[in-house]
Amino acid sequence: MREADPRELVLLLARALVDQVDQVRIDEVPTPRGTVLQLSVAPEDIGKIIGKDGRTAQALRTLLSAATSRSGRRVQLDIVD
């Protein structure tokens, strides 16, 4: 069975969306309720990650939850600015 790599997924998606690819950073924070991925990008790229009406952020969370649904390990995505 193939294993999902949530961190790699978010990195791949974030790099595809922003202009300043080298400013994409992900911190993995373990919590009692599961892992939190803290995504930060260049200030001028924040809008590209969130999208109109939060549509892009919603798509990222949909893909993240599809990736982790089989393992049952909860992974939460926080976009930090």
Add this chain to the structure above:
Amino acid sequence: MSEENNEQEPASFVEDGRTDQAADFLRDVLHSMGMRCQVHIEEPGENDDISDICLQIEGPDAGRVIGKRGQTLAALQYVVYRFVNRGGQLKRHVLVDAEGYTARREDNLAAMAERLGQQAIADNKIITFEPMSPRDRRVVHLALAKFAGVTTQSQGEGSERRVQIIPVRR
């Protein structure tokens, strides 16, 4: 592919490499999601533009790739679209399907549009759909384009935009 000039095929279209880039990106995304599946590039369908990027996903995890009511598939299509059109280049449409799910859905929608077209004529009443995506609205318009006795138009803005089927007097 035919050399003849078709209305939907501007002779000027030359593949710019973004189709392969889109397929590779989608493969990478699916791989990091842990999905067992393959991605194939398909030719655009008869209702698509020649420049449309059409990707088909197949494999044992296709069901998970589609997700509840197709929402995972829609999210994949959206991120591939953003990836493909991130530069200032000419925008290209992206269609991501899995095991023909979207194609079947659109066939059903077109068949429903024709049934509602008949009903609009029979009742001589305007029929209004629920809000739909631009692509789904287009499916309805196309399904009824050559349907005698009705016309279609879209009403409303943004996420509230709906198609109406309007009976025409003969």
